Amino acid sequence: MSTTRDAADALKFPILIGDIGGTNARFALLLDAFAEPKTFPVVQTADFPTLDAAIQTAVLDKTSIQPKSAVLAVAGPVDGDEIDLTNSPWVVRPRQLIAELGLEDVIVLNDFEAQALAISSLPEKSREAIGGGVPHEGASRAVLGPGTGLGVAGLVRARRMWIPVAGEGGHIDLGPRTARDIAIWPHLKTIEGRVSAEQVLCGRGLVNLYDAICAVESKEPVFTTPAEITEAAINKRDAQASEAVELFAVYLGRVAGDIALVFMARGGVFIGGGIFQRIIPILKAATIREAFEDKAPHRALLAEIPLYVVTEPLAALAGLATFARTPRFFGLETTGRRWTAA
Structure with missing residues (x-):
């Protein structure tokens, strides 16, 4: 019962x-x-x-x-x-x-x-910092992770306890910022006309992004799965796959910055999920960090917040x-x- x-x-x-x-x-x-x-x-x-x-x-x-x-x-x-x-x-x-x-x-x-719950006590050996920032002891933390979908949660400290805050933050709107984004966005598959973060930042989202880039370039898509796209990008075998992975990381950095603001996560923002772990070797940390911090008028605040990759697979x-x-x-x-x- x-x-x-x-x-x-x-x-x-x-x-x-x-x-x-x-x-x-x-x-x-x-x-x-x-x-x-x-x-x-x-x-x-x-x-x-x-x-x-x-x-x-x-x-x-x-x-x-x-x-x-x-x-x-x-x-x-x-x-x-x-x-x-x-x-x-x-x-x-x-x-x-x-x-x-x-x-x-x-x-x-x-x-x-x-x-x-995991990031309440994640040891240093199970995380890797992206850029600077110093965690504040007892401050709120947040975690997001692209996988089959895009998960988001917060962790707040109150009454000597850690309190996880669950939600469906992966379904927030994701909009274009640059000229390249504006070219790509009309070709993204939507949900009832809306591009949510999860429409781009998950396994099927990476395929969605790759297909949209191919459409902009008037290229026929060669790959149909996230694994094929990441493998082609890692081995530099396909320009569209490489751009899809690069933009995936940039957009994830942007959303991580948004989540940092929502939770005022001075204790750090943690990125989990197998997709991101697989593409770390070819990513430019400075580019992700810039996307994370590019939150005027709060750039200075974001510069102080640590951003981590969770490297513990379980x-x-x-x-x-x-x-x-x-x-x-x-x-x-x-x-x-x-x-x-x-």
């Missing part, structure tokens, strides 16, 4: 933690409060009809450990007993997970709440594990998002 138990209530170990995106699902088991998460191979959501089947095959069939609790982060808004993923046909049904998998307690969060799982060990340290509202066995 769904309950109004406080997030500070301790979860029973072992705890299953899961980061479920539109394309990939990542799972781990946390045996106790001191153990490092025991991770399992990443699986693709398209390979399983349901989340329950994925957990059974990818985790439970591979271990004799029976988890008693689960903390899951999903790519979509958490609302009600049936939770639809934004970019996947999976529907998360916590009551069914309890009934079929023998769990006693299930908490479901937004996937970028998990990313926000950051969301690390964030979930941090929360699962010590939920009392986080101001995470779980009313309507926590279910317990009857």
Whole structure:
């Protein structure tokens, strides 16, 4: 049954933690409060009809450990007993997970709440600075990440707790700034006439941007997937692919600057997501940093805010594990998002 138990209530170990995106699902088991998460191979959501089947095959069939609790982060808004993923046909049904998998307690969060939890304690070895700026201790932070979609979340400090702030910030408007942008924009695929950040800054967004550049150049598109475009850009095999990746980074820097202003993120803005990590080697840090800071009349403010790339590939799982060990340290509202066995 769904309950109004406080997030500070301790979860029973072992705890299953899961980061479920539109394309990939990542799972781990946390045996106790001191153990490092025991991770399992990443699986693709398209390979399983349901989340329950994925957990059974990818985790439970591979271990004799029976988890008693689960903390899951999903790519979509958490609302009600049936939770639809934004970019996947999976529907998360916590009551069914309890009934079929023998769990006693299930908490479901937004996937970028998990990313926000991760940046509460992300070590220096798991991040790489882009440009200058000095983080303010205890100041708000923000995270965004292009993947199957564009996730955005904030992290604020209050009452000696870190409080993640989830939302759908990836769907803010993205507009043209330069003459090149103005040439490209009419060729971008829109949603009801609108270019949102996610229409450009995610996997399918990179394809959208590449196709638009080809249209401007009167070239027939050669590539159809984000992986093909990034590979061609990394190896300098295609001018349009190279420009698409360069502009992708610039637009992401612009949006990161916007998010920094929204959250007054003096603690830093963190960019996650596999797409950005793959293209880092060919990007010009100064160009991204300039796009991040170019926020008149607040350029001086942005120059003081650190911008980081998250280099830890399992950051969301690390964030979930941090929360699962010590939920009392986080101001995470779980009313309507926590279910317990009857």
